[in-house]
Amino acid sequence: MLTQRIIACLDVTAGRVVKGVQFVGLRDAGDPAELAERHVQGGADEIVFLDITATHEGRDTLLNAVQRTAERIFVPLTVGGGIRTLEDATRVFDAGADKISLNSAAITHPGLIEEIGARFGAQAVVVAIDARRKQPNQTEVVSPELAEVYINGGRKTTGKRVLDWAREAEQRGAGEILLTSMDADGTRNGFDCELTSAVGRAVQIPVIASGGAGTVDHFVDVFTRGHADAALAASIFHYGMTDARTLKEKLAAHGLSMRLPC
Amino acid sequence: MISTKVTVVDYRAGNLTSVCKALRALGCDPLVTDDPSTLSAAEKIILPGVGHFAATERLFQSGLAEAIQRRVAQGVPFLGICVGLQWIFRGSTEAPTVPGLNVFPELCERFPDTVKCPHVGWNSLEIVRPSRLLHGLDSGTHVYFTHSYRAPTIQATVATTNYAGDFSAVVEDGNWMAVQFHPEKSGPAGLKILQNFLELPAC
Numbered sequence: 001m002l003t004q005r006i007i008a009c010l011d012v013t014a015g016r017v018v019k020g021v022q023f024v025g026l027r028d029a030g031d032p033a034e035l036a037e038r039h040v041q042g043g044a045d046e047i048v049f050l051d052i053t054a055t056h057e058g059r060d061t062l063l064n065a066v067q068r069t070a071e072r073i074f075v076p077l078t079v080g081g082g083i084r085t086l087e088d089a090t091r092v093f094d095a096g097a098d099k100i101s102l103n104s105a106a107i108t109h110p111g112l113i114e115e116i117g118a119r120f121g122a123q124a125v126v127v128a129i130d131a132r133r134k135q136p137n138q139t140e141v142v143s144p145e146l147a148e149v150y151i152n153g154g155r156k157t158t159g160k161r162v163l164d165w166a167r168e169a170e171q172r173g174a175g176e177i178l179l180t181s182m183d184a185d186g187t188r189n190g191f192d193c194e195l196t197s198a199v200g201r202a203v204q205i206p207v208i209a210s211g212g213a214g215t216v217d218h219f220v221d222v223f224t225r226g227h228a229d230a231a232l233a234a235s236i237f238h239y240g241m242t243d244a245r246t247l248k249e250k251l252a253a254h255g256l257s258m259r260l261p262c
Numbered sequence: 263m264i265s266t267k268v269t270v271v272d273y274r275a276g277n278l279t280s281v282c283k284a285l286r287a288l289g290c291d292p293l294v295t296d297d298p299s300t301l302s303a304a305e306k307i308i309l310p311g312v313g314h315f316a317a318t319e320r321l322f323q324s325g326l327a328e329a330i331q332r333r334v335a336q337g338v339p340f341l342g343i344c345v346g347l348q349w350i351f352r353g354s355t356e357a358p359t360v361p362g363l364n365v366f367p368e369l370c371e372r373f374p375d376t377v378k379c380p381h382v383g384w385n386s387l388e389i390v391r392p393s394r395l396l397h398g399l400d401s402g403t404h405v406y407f408t409h410s411y412r413a414p415t416i417q418a419t420v421a422t423t424n425y426a427g428d429f430s431a432v433v434e435d436g437n438w439m440a441v442q443f444h445p446e447k448s449g450p451a452g453l454k455i456l457q458n459f460l461e462l463p464a465c
Contacts (some may be wrong), residue, residue: 001385002381002383002384002385002386002425003383003386003404005383010411015283032454040449045383045384048278070279070280070283071283071286071287073288074284074446074449074450074452074453075406075449076406076408076444093277093279094277094279095279096280096283098447117313118276118313118314120276120312121275121276121313121314122313122380122410123312123380123382123408123409123410124276124277124313175380176382204375204379205379205380205435206378206380206382207380229383230383259384261434262404262449
Protein backbone atom coordinates (compact mmCIF):
# COMPACT_ATOMS: atom_id res chain seq x y z
CA MET A 1 0.00 0.00 0.00
CA LEU A 2 1.26 3.46 -0.91
CA THR A 3 2.12 5.31 2.27
CA GLN A 4 1.53 8.95 3.08
CA ARG A 5 4.83 10.78 3.21
CA ILE A 6 6.32 12.93 5.94
CA ILE A 7 8.78 15.40 4.47
CA ALA A 8 11.26 17.42 6.49
CA CYS A 9 11.92 20.85 5.01
CA LEU A 10 15.03 22.88 5.61
CA ASP A 11 14.97 26.58 4.72
CA VAL A 12 18.53 27.46 3.84
CA THR A 13 20.18 30.85 3.60
CA ALA A 14 23.91 31.52 3.25
CA GLY A 15 24.59 27.85 3.88
CA ARG A 16 22.67 27.69 7.17
CA VAL A 17 19.26 26.29 8.01
CA VAL A 18 16.86 28.91 9.37
CA LYS A 19 13.25 29.01 10.45
CA GLY A 20 10.95 32.02 10.66
CA VAL A 21 7.29 32.81 11.13
CA GLN A 22 5.47 33.74 7.91
CA PHE A 23 8.79 34.32 6.16
CA VAL A 24 10.11 36.87 8.67
CA GLY A 25 12.10 36.73 11.92
CA LEU A 26 14.62 34.05 10.94
CA ARG A 27 16.44 31.98 13.54
CA ASP A 28 19.54 29.84 12.96
CA ALA A 29 18.87 26.10 13.14
CA GLY A 30 22.12 24.48 11.94
CA ASP A 31 24.11 22.89 9.09
CA PRO A 32 21.94 21.60 6.20
CA ALA A 33 23.76 18.31 5.58
CA GLU A 34 23.96 17.48 9.26
CA LEU A 35 20.30 18.30 9.86
CA ALA A 36 19.18 16.41 6.75
CA GLU A 37 20.98 13.31 7.93
CA ARG A 38 19.49 13.64 11.40
CA HIS A 39 15.99 13.92 9.91
CA VAL A 40 16.49 10.82 7.77
CA GLN A 41 17.77 8.88 10.75
CA GLY A 42 14.74 10.21 12.58
CA GLY A 43 12.46 8.62 10.01
CA ALA A 44 11.69 11.38 7.48
CA ASP A 45 10.59 9.98 4.10
CA GLU A 46 12.06 12.83 2.08
CA ILE A 47 14.10 15.98 2.50
CA VAL A 48 13.44 19.36 0.91
CA PHE A 49 15.97 22.21 0.83
CA LEU A 50 14.55 25.63 0.08
CA ASP A 51 17.14 28.28 -0.67
CA ILE A 52 15.23 31.27 0.65
CA THR A 53 17.68 33.97 -0.30
CA ALA A 54 19.10 32.48 -3.50
CA THR A 55 21.80 35.11 -3.91
CA HIS A 56 24.76 34.44 -6.15
CA GLU A 57 27.19 33.68 -3.30
CA GLY A 58 24.55 31.73 -1.41
CA ARG A 59 24.13 29.51 -4.47
CA ASP A 60 27.55 27.89 -4.32
CA THR A 61 27.21 27.30 -0.60
CA LEU A 62 23.88 25.63 -1.24
CA LEU A 63 25.27 23.39 -3.99
CA ASN A 64 28.05 22.39 -1.65
CA ALA A 65 25.48 21.50 1.01
CA VAL A 66 23.44 19.51 -1.54
CA GLN A 67 26.55 17.60 -2.52
CA ARG A 68 27.49 16.79 1.06
CA THR A 69 23.92 15.79 1.84
CA ALA A 70 23.50 13.55 -1.19
CA GLU A 71 26.59 11.61 -0.17
CA ARG A 72 25.05 10.62 3.13
CA ILE A 73 21.32 10.29 2.66
CA PHE A 74 19.57 7.79 0.43
CA VAL A 75 16.02 9.08 0.35
CA PRO A 76 14.67 11.61 -2.16
CA LEU A 77 16.16 15.09 -1.93
CA THR A 78 14.35 18.06 -3.45
CA VAL A 79 15.97 21.46 -3.88
CA GLY A 80 14.09 24.68 -4.54
CA GLY A 81 14.67 28.40 -4.52
CA GLY A 82 16.41 30.48 -7.15
CA ILE A 83 16.14 27.96 -10.01
CA ARG A 84 15.43 30.14 -13.03
CA THR A 85 16.94 28.28 -15.98
CA LEU A 86 17.66 24.77 -17.22
CA GLU A 87 21.33 25.43 -16.36
CA ASP A 88 20.46 26.28 -12.75
CA ALA A 89 18.47 23.05 -12.53
CA THR A 90 21.28 21.02 -14.10
CA ARG A 91 23.76 22.26 -11.50
CA VAL A 92 21.40 21.26 -8.70
CA PHE A 93 20.81 17.79 -10.20
CA ASP A 94 24.55 17.32 -10.77
CA ALA A 95 25.14 18.13 -7.10
CA GLY A 96 22.87 15.21 -6.23
CA ALA A 97 19.27 16.46 -5.99
CA ASP A 98 16.56 14.09 -7.19
CA LYS A 99 13.91 16.72 -7.77
CA ILE A 100 13.87 20.46 -8.13
CA SER A 101 11.10 22.71 -7.03
CA LEU A 102 10.10 25.71 -9.14
CA ASN A 103 8.19 28.62 -7.70
CA SER A 104 8.47 32.20 -9.02
CA ALA A 105 10.36 31.17 -12.15
CA ALA A 106 7.57 28.81 -13.20
CA ILE A 107 5.11 31.72 -13.06
CA THR A 108 7.25 34.11 -15.08
CA HIS A 109 8.51 31.42 -17.47
CA PRO A 110 6.08 28.45 -17.41
CA GLY A 111 7.93 26.77 -20.30
CA LEU A 112 10.66 25.97 -17.80
CA ILE A 113 8.50 23.16 -16.40
CA GLU A 114 8.50 21.41 -19.80
CA GLU A 115 12.14 22.21 -20.46
CA ILE A 116 13.43 20.67 -17.24
CA GLY A 117 10.93 17.81 -17.47
CA ALA A 118 12.15 16.93 -20.96
CA ARG A 119 15.75 16.61 -19.76
CA PHE A 120 15.33 15.13 -16.29
CA GLY A 121 11.87 13.57 -16.39
CA ALA A 122 8.57 15.06 -15.26
CA GLN A 123 8.83 13.26 -11.91
CA ALA A 124 11.84 15.45 -11.11
CA VAL A 125 9.89 18.71 -11.39
CA VAL A 126 7.88 19.88 -8.38
CA VAL A 127 5.90 23.07 -8.78
CA ALA A 128 5.71 24.98 -5.51
CA ILE A 129 2.70 27.22 -5.03
CA ASP A 130 2.58 29.83 -2.27
CA ALA A 131 -1.10 30.46 -1.68
CA ARG A 132 -3.03 33.09 0.24
CA ARG A 133 -6.72 33.16 1.11
CA LYS A 134 -6.35 36.13 3.41
CA GLN A 135 -4.73 39.51 2.88
CA PRO A 136 -2.09 40.37 5.48
CA ASN A 137 -3.69 42.11 8.50
CA GLN A 138 -7.18 41.27 7.26
CA THR A 139 -9.61 38.79 8.79
CA GLU A 140 -11.66 37.83 5.73
CA VAL A 141 -10.78 34.38 4.35
CA VAL A 142 -11.83 33.69 0.78
CA SER A 143 -12.87 30.26 -0.55
CA PRO A 144 -10.17 27.92 -1.97
CA GLU A 145 -11.45 28.72 -5.48
CA LEU A 146 -10.43 32.35 -4.94
CA ALA A 147 -7.06 31.64 -3.29
CA GLU A 148 -4.26 33.56 -4.98
CA VAL A 149 -0.73 32.59 -5.98
CA TYR A 150 2.08 34.69 -4.50
CA ILE A 151 5.71 34.78 -5.61
CA ASN A 152 9.05 36.21 -4.47
CA GLY A 153 8.90 34.55 -1.10
CA GLY A 154 5.26 35.47 -0.61
CA ARG A 155 5.79 39.18 -1.14
CA LYS A 156 4.16 39.66 -4.53
CA THR A 157 0.74 38.67 -5.80
CA THR A 158 0.40 37.27 -9.31
CA GLY A 159 -3.34 37.65 -9.68
CA LYS A 160 -3.47 33.96 -10.59
CA ARG A 161 -5.90 31.61 -8.90
CA VAL A 162 -4.26 28.68 -7.12
CA LEU A 163 -6.51 26.02 -8.66
CA ASP A 164 -5.97 27.33 -12.21
CA TRP A 165 -2.22 27.47 -11.76
CA ALA A 166 -2.13 23.95 -10.28
CA ARG A 167 -4.01 22.63 -13.33
CA GLU A 168 -1.70 24.47 -15.71
CA ALA A 169 1.39 23.17 -13.92
CA GLU A 170 0.04 19.64 -14.26
CA GLN A 171 -0.68 20.10 -17.96
CA ARG A 172 2.85 21.36 -18.47
CA GLY A 173 4.16 18.17 -16.93
CA ALA A 174 4.82 18.89 -13.26
CA GLY A 175 5.29 15.69 -11.26
CA GLU A 176 4.01 17.02 -7.94
CA ILE A 177 2.54 20.16 -6.40
CA LEU A 178 4.05 21.57 -3.21
CA LEU A 179 1.28 23.71 -1.79
CA THR A 180 2.22 26.18 0.95
CA SER A 181 -0.47 28.08 2.74
CA MET A 182 1.06 31.48 3.42
CA ASP A 183 -1.75 32.14 5.85
CA ALA A 184 -0.85 29.11 7.96
CA ASP A 185 2.91 29.02 7.45
CA GLY A 186 4.88 29.28 10.67
CA THR A 187 1.78 29.62 12.85
CA ARG A 188 1.72 25.97 14.04
CA ASN A 189 -2.07 26.28 14.00
CA GLY A 190 -2.65 23.51 11.46
CA PHE A 191 -2.55 23.02 7.69
CA ASP A 192 -5.11 24.59 5.38
CA CYS A 193 -7.01 21.33 4.78
CA GLU A 194 -9.76 22.96 2.75
CA LEU A 195 -7.28 24.41 0.26
CA THR A 196 -5.20 21.20 0.13
CA SER A 197 -8.27 19.14 -0.62
CA ALA A 198 -9.44 21.57 -3.32
CA VAL A 199 -6.07 21.42 -5.10
CA GLY A 200 -6.04 17.61 -4.78
CA ARG A 201 -9.40 17.46 -6.52
CA ALA A 202 -8.23 19.83 -9.27
CA VAL A 203 -5.22 17.71 -10.32
CA GLN A 204 -4.25 14.05 -10.75
CA ILE A 205 -0.65 14.50 -9.56
CA PRO A 206 0.33 14.19 -5.87
CA VAL A 207 -0.09 17.20 -3.59
CA ILE A 208 2.32 17.95 -0.75
CA ALA A 209 0.73 20.10 1.95
CA SER A 210 2.88 22.66 3.70
CA GLY A 211 2.47 25.42 6.25
CA GLY A 212 1.05 25.29 9.74
CA ALA A 213 2.18 21.94 11.16
CA GLY A 214 2.21 22.04 14.94
CA THR A 215 0.65 18.89 16.38
CA VAL A 216 -0.01 15.26 15.47
CA ASP A 217 -3.69 16.10 14.98
CA HIS A 218 -2.76 18.63 12.31
CA PHE A 219 -1.15 15.84 10.29
CA VAL A 220 -4.12 13.52 10.83
CA ASP A 221 -6.36 16.33 9.56
CA VAL A 222 -4.34 17.11 6.45
CA PHE A 223 -4.19 13.42 5.44
CA THR A 224 -7.89 12.74 6.14
CA ARG A 225 -9.83 15.99 5.55
CA GLY A 226 -7.14 17.47 3.31
CA HIS A 227 -6.47 14.25 1.32
CA ALA A 228 -2.81 15.22 1.10
CA ASP A 229 -0.37 12.72 -0.41
CA ALA A 230 2.45 14.09 1.68
CA ALA A 231 2.88 16.64 4.43
CA LEU A 232 5.87 18.87 4.90
CA ALA A 233 7.08 20.42 8.10
CA ALA A 234 10.18 22.13 9.40
CA SER A 235 10.17 23.65 12.84
CA ILE A 236 8.45 20.80 14.67
CA PHE A 237 11.40 18.59 13.74
CA HIS A 238 14.25 21.10 14.08
CA TYR A 239 13.88 21.97 17.67
CA GLY A 240 13.42 18.39 18.73
CA MET A 241 9.71 18.76 19.52
CA THR A 242 9.25 15.41 17.83
CA ASP A 243 10.97 13.31 15.22
CA ALA A 244 9.37 11.91 12.10
CA ARG A 245 9.40 8.36 13.49
CA THR A 246 7.41 9.28 16.61
CA LEU A 247 5.02 11.30 14.49
CA LYS A 248 4.58 8.43 12.00
CA GLU A 249 3.95 5.91 14.76
CA LYS A 250 1.21 8.14 16.14
CA LEU A 251 -0.28 8.65 12.68
CA ALA A 252 -0.21 4.89 12.05
CA ALA A 253 -2.13 4.45 15.31
CA HIS A 254 -4.77 6.76 13.77
CA GLY A 255 -5.07 4.30 10.87
CA LEU A 256 -2.91 6.19 8.38
CA SER A 257 -0.52 4.29 6.12
CA MET A 258 3.08 5.12 7.03
CA ARG A 259 6.54 3.80 6.13
CA LEU A 260 7.36 1.92 9.33
CA PRO A 261 9.81 0.76 10.53
CA CYS A 262 11.86 3.60 9.17
CA MET B 263 36.16 -1.88 -1.53
CA ILE B 264 34.17 -3.94 -4.01
CA SER B 265 36.49 -4.67 -6.91
CA THR B 266 33.81 -5.56 -9.46
CA LYS B 267 33.81 -3.33 -12.53
CA VAL B 268 30.33 -1.85 -12.44
CA THR B 269 29.35 -0.02 -15.56
CA VAL B 270 26.49 2.45 -15.43
CA VAL B 271 24.99 3.07 -18.86
CA ASP B 272 24.41 6.73 -19.67
CA TYR B 273 21.85 7.35 -22.41
CA ARG B 274 20.94 10.93 -21.42
CA ALA B 275 17.78 9.87 -19.60
CA GLY B 276 17.75 11.78 -16.37
CA ASN B 277 20.19 11.96 -13.62
CA LEU B 278 22.85 9.39 -12.79
CA THR B 279 24.33 11.22 -9.81
CA SER B 280 22.15 9.53 -7.21
CA VAL B 281 22.80 6.01 -8.47
CA CYS B 282 26.55 6.63 -8.56
CA LYS B 283 26.56 8.14 -5.07
CA ALA B 284 24.76 5.11 -3.67
CA LEU B 285 27.22 2.76 -5.41
CA ARG B 286 30.15 4.73 -4.00
CA ALA B 287 28.64 4.59 -0.52
CA LEU B 288 28.74 0.80 -0.94
CA GLY B 289 32.44 0.96 -1.73
CA CYS B 290 32.32 0.54 -5.48
CA ASP B 291 33.66 2.92 -8.08
CA PRO B 292 31.26 2.84 -11.02
CA LEU B 293 32.29 3.60 -14.57
CA VAL B 294 29.72 5.76 -16.35
CA THR B 295 29.71 5.33 -20.11
CA ASP B 296 27.75 5.92 -23.29
CA ASP B 297 30.29 3.98 -25.35
CA PRO B 298 29.20 0.45 -26.40
CA SER B 299 32.80 -0.77 -26.73
CA THR B 300 33.55 -0.22 -23.03
CA LEU B 301 30.72 -2.58 -22.11
CA SER B 302 32.79 -5.53 -23.31
CA ALA B 303 34.87 -5.22 -20.12
CA ALA B 304 31.91 -4.67 -17.79
CA GLU B 305 31.45 -7.18 -14.99
CA LYS B 306 28.10 -5.75 -13.90
CA ILE B 307 25.80 -3.51 -15.90
CA ILE B 308 23.37 -1.03 -14.41
CA LEU B 309 20.85 0.75 -16.60
CA PRO B 310 19.15 3.56 -14.69
CA GLY B 311 16.65 5.80 -16.35
CA VAL B 312 13.93 8.19 -15.50
CA GLY B 313 11.61 10.10 -17.73
CA HIS B 314 10.05 9.18 -21.03
CA PHE B 315 10.28 5.70 -22.55
CA ALA B 316 11.14 7.33 -25.90
CA ALA B 317 14.58 8.23 -24.50
CA THR B 318 15.51 4.53 -24.67
CA GLU B 319 15.55 4.81 -28.47
CA ARG B 320 19.10 6.03 -28.09
CA LEU B 321 20.11 2.63 -26.71
CA PHE B 322 19.41 0.98 -30.07
CA GLN B 323 20.70 3.88 -32.17
CA SER B 324 24.03 3.99 -30.34
CA GLY B 325 24.71 0.25 -30.34
CA LEU B 326 24.43 0.13 -26.55
CA ALA B 327 21.44 -2.25 -26.71
CA GLU B 328 23.42 -4.83 -28.70
CA ALA B 329 26.46 -4.47 -26.47
CA ILE B 330 24.34 -4.98 -23.35
CA GLN B 331 22.65 -8.03 -24.84
CA ARG B 332 25.96 -9.58 -25.88
CA ARG B 333 27.57 -9.01 -22.49
CA VAL B 334 24.60 -10.37 -20.50
CA ALA B 335 24.59 -13.46 -22.77
CA GLN B 336 28.22 -13.96 -21.70
CA GLY B 337 27.02 -14.17 -18.09
CA VAL B 338 27.24 -10.58 -16.83
CA PRO B 339 24.49 -9.58 -14.39
CA PHE B 340 22.26 -6.71 -15.51
CA LEU B 341 20.23 -4.40 -13.29
CA GLY B 342 17.60 -2.14 -14.82
CA ILE B 343 16.14 0.65 -12.69
CA CYS B 344 12.75 2.32 -13.32
CA VAL B 345 12.60 2.94 -17.10
CA GLY B 346 15.49 0.46 -17.18
CA LEU B 347 13.01 -2.20 -16.07
CA GLN B 348 10.42 -1.18 -18.62
CA TRP B 349 13.01 -1.23 -21.41
CA ILE B 350 13.68 -4.98 -21.05
CA PHE B 351 10.00 -5.60 -21.76
CA ARG B 352 8.60 -5.52 -25.30
CA GLY B 353 7.79 -1.85 -25.05
CA SER B 354 5.55 0.70 -23.43
CA THR B 355 2.34 2.41 -24.47
CA GLU B 356 4.13 5.64 -23.52
CA ALA B 357 6.03 5.44 -26.83
CA PRO B 358 4.34 2.74 -28.93
CA THR B 359 6.76 3.02 -31.86
CA VAL B 360 9.88 2.62 -29.70
CA PRO B 361 10.77 -1.05 -29.16
CA GLY B 362 12.03 -2.43 -25.89
CA LEU B 363 14.66 -5.17 -25.64
CA ASN B 364 11.92 -7.81 -25.47
CA VAL B 365 13.58 -10.02 -22.86
CA PHE B 366 10.01 -10.23 -21.60
CA PRO B 367 7.32 -10.10 -24.30
CA GLU B 368 4.75 -8.14 -22.30
CA LEU B 369 3.92 -4.45 -22.65
CA CYS B 370 4.13 -1.70 -20.02
CA GLU B 371 1.03 0.44 -19.61
CA ARG B 372 -0.06 3.61 -17.84
CA PHE B 373 -1.85 3.46 -14.49
CA PRO B 374 -5.63 3.77 -14.86
CA ASP B 375 -7.35 7.14 -14.30
CA THR B 376 -8.84 5.87 -11.05
CA VAL B 377 -5.62 6.64 -9.15
CA LYS B 378 -3.27 9.60 -8.87
CA CYS B 379 -0.55 9.43 -11.46
CA PRO B 380 2.46 9.41 -11.26
CA HIS B 381 2.66 6.82 -8.50
CA VAL B 382 5.01 8.70 -6.17
CA GLY B 383 6.20 7.63 -2.76
CA TRP B 384 7.03 4.70 -0.55
CA ASN B 385 5.08 1.53 -1.29
CA SER B 386 5.56 -2.02 -0.05
CA LEU B 387 6.99 -5.08 -1.75
CA GLU B 388 5.18 -8.39 -1.75
CA ILE B 389 7.86 -10.99 -2.36
CA VAL B 390 6.37 -13.82 -4.41
CA ARG B 391 9.40 -16.08 -4.69
CA PRO B 392 13.02 -16.24 -3.51
CA SER B 393 15.51 -14.21 -5.52
CA ARG B 394 19.14 -13.19 -5.42
CA LEU B 395 18.34 -9.49 -5.63
CA LEU B 396 15.96 -9.48 -2.66
CA HIS B 397 18.02 -11.81 -0.48
CA GLY B 398 17.63 -10.79 3.17
CA LEU B 399 14.53 -8.63 2.59
CA ASP B 400 11.00 -9.38 3.75
CA SER B 401 7.58 -8.73 2.28
CA GLY B 402 6.24 -5.43 3.55
CA THR B 403 9.54 -3.61 3.01
CA HIS B 404 8.91 -0.09 1.71
CA VAL B 405 10.78 1.28 -1.30
CA TYR B 406 10.53 4.59 -3.18
CA PHE B 407 8.67 4.72 -6.51
CA THR B 408 8.09 7.50 -9.00
CA HIS B 409 6.57 6.42 -12.32
CA SER B 410 3.44 6.61 -14.47
CA TYR B 411 3.83 3.36 -16.43
CA ARG B 412 4.11 -0.15 -15.04
CA ALA B 413 5.00 -3.66 -16.14
CA PRO B 414 2.47 -6.46 -15.62
CA THR B 415 3.08 -9.37 -13.27
CA ILE B 416 4.83 -12.16 -15.21
CA GLN B 417 6.62 -15.46 -14.62
CA ALA B 418 9.88 -13.61 -13.88
CA THR B 419 8.27 -11.35 -11.26
CA VAL B 420 9.88 -11.90 -7.87
CA ALA B 421 8.08 -9.07 -6.05
CA THR B 422 4.89 -7.21 -6.75
CA THR B 423 3.58 -3.87 -5.52
CA ASN B 424 -0.04 -2.87 -5.36
CA TYR B 425 -1.29 0.41 -6.80
CA ALA B 426 -4.55 0.08 -8.72
CA GLY B 427 -3.72 -3.65 -8.85
CA ASP B 428 -0.47 -5.60 -8.69
CA PHE B 429 2.43 -4.80 -10.98
CA SER B 430 6.03 -6.03 -11.28
CA ALA B 431 8.20 -4.26 -8.71
CA VAL B 432 11.13 -6.65 -9.22
CA VAL B 433 11.82 -9.10 -12.05
CA GLU B 434 14.63 -11.61 -12.19
CA ASP B 435 15.38 -14.18 -14.86
CA GLY B 436 18.93 -15.47 -14.81
CA ASN B 437 21.19 -12.46 -15.20
CA TRP B 438 18.37 -10.15 -16.22
CA MET B 439 17.26 -8.27 -13.13
CA ALA B 440 15.28 -5.09 -12.79
CA VAL B 441 13.43 -2.97 -10.27
CA GLN B 442 10.66 -0.44 -10.91
CA PHE B 443 11.49 1.60 -7.81
CA HIS B 444 14.66 3.55 -7.01
CA PRO B 445 16.95 1.48 -4.78
CA GLU B 446 19.35 4.44 -4.57
CA LYS B 447 16.54 6.44 -2.90
CA SER B 448 15.00 3.65 -0.81
CA GLY B 449 17.05 3.97 2.36
CA PRO B 450 18.74 0.92 3.91
CA ALA B 451 16.45 -1.52 2.04
CA GLY B 452 17.46 -0.04 -1.30
CA LEU B 453 21.16 -0.11 -0.46
CA LYS B 454 20.79 -3.77 0.55
CA ILE B 455 19.35 -4.56 -2.91
CA LEU B 456 22.23 -2.76 -4.63
CA GLN B 457 24.69 -4.57 -2.40
CA ASN B 458 23.10 -7.92 -3.26
CA PHE B 459 23.60 -7.06 -6.93
CA LEU B 460 27.21 -5.97 -6.38
CA GLU B 461 27.97 -9.20 -4.53
CA LEU B 462 26.71 -11.47 -7.31
CA PRO B 463 29.54 -13.48 -8.84
CA ALA B 464 30.91 -11.74 -11.91
CA CYS B 465 31.47 -13.94 -14.92
